[in-house]
Amino acid sequence: MQLAHRLGQAMARGQRVWLFLDYDGTLAEFAPTPDVVLPNPQVIDLLRSLARLAELRITILSGRRLAHIRQLVPVAGIALSGTYGIEMITREGQAVDLLDYDSQRPVLDRIRPQWAALIEGRQGFYLEDKGWTLAIHARRAEPHEGEHVLAEARKVIQRAAPPDTFRLEEGYRFIEIAPTLADKGQAIAMLLERYAWPGAKPVYIGDDDKDEPAFAMINRHGGVSILVSNEERPTQAGYRLPDPAQVHRWLRTVLESYRQAGSAAAG
Ligand SMILES: [Mg+2]
Known part of the structure; x- marks a missing residue:
């Protein structure tokens, strides 16, 4: 929670944060089979609130196909990236494929x-x-x-x-x-370069092997990497949260810290 509080304060000081989020196992518990698309109202609400923060940019980066992610996260102002980053919709709604x-x-x-x-x-x-x-x-x-x-x-x-x-x-x-290009680490590198946001601190939250290259890339860019796992295990991530419920709690704390600091600054 301390990290969330620190991030909230940093955002309130005008520090931009670019939040990269995996979906399955990170924002939501696993679906019974990978093809099941069950939008989670709690996740959608939370992302909607976070998307309103001016100092926060959000990208969902998933191994799922983009069409699924669009159904799962029908939230304006968030970039959605599917198939480990090779198909994407920008925050402005523009479709971008990295490959033909x-x-x-x-x-x-x-x-x-x-x-x-x-x-x-x-x-x-x-x-x-x-x-x-x-x-x-x-x-x-x-x-x-x-x-x-x-x-x-x-x-x-x-x-x-x-x-x-x-x-x-x-x-x-x-x-x-x-x-070969479908790789979350390469996707992060490409996004940070192509949509550069000066001064932003990148943060990545993910739960499995496919997220490890992303953790490494985020670390290389001076960011914060967070593994979702209920047990310690070898990882490139610098922090750990036990499960999606705790990720939600963590994100709500970030949101609250920012709101508080924002209203304190306004008062
Ligand atoms: Mg996952």
């Missing part, structure tokens, strides 16, 4: 039917098509079968995807193929 979709998609169109055939008739697998990326989730599969299928899925990628433009992401019973 039509040049990327044919690779995924080759992989998708092969992956679909791999998991067909098997229990506990889920093929997620995010447009720019493809993933297989095997969390609910029988472990041995899960390993086997993911190994086969990896072989498909090796045959079908050029290694310089696509990369393989692997997590716990999870495999994903994504454009």
Whole structure:
């Protein structure tokens, strides 16, 4: 909470803060399957209040596709970035893609039917098509079968995807193929440069492996990086909050500190 208070005071002194927020596991608890889009009224209210602060700029940076994020965060004045930053809507509502979709998609169109055939008739697998990326989730599969299928899925990628433009992401019973440029660290670097906001302190809050490159990039720019995790673990982040409820509380404290300092300055 001290950090929130400090940030609130800094903003009140005119210090600009650029707040980058992951969505799933950070602002909201995980959805039952990744394709579920359930807008959270509490999150929307909070972001709406924060978006009104003149010294605060907000960017949502998620691995989800942009179309989902738009449904989840229907808030004016906030930049939304999907697919780890390669598709974006600016605060003014302008759509910006970092890559040409039509040049990327044919690779995924080759992989998708092969992956679909791999998991067909098997229990506990889920093929997620995010447009720019493809993933297989095997969390609910029988472990041995899960390993086997993911190994086969990896072989498909090796045959079908050029290694310089696509990369393989692997997590716990999870495999994903994504454009190399789909990376939250690169996205942050690009945003800070392209939409430079002089004097602003960047802050990043995120909860998983995909957020680590963002933490590193934020640190490199003298910012504040915050991991959302209920336990200590190796991370590049400088601070930790246990869960999305505490992130909300933290953001409300930032909002309050700013409002108080603002009214004190006005009085
Ligand atoms: Mg997350």
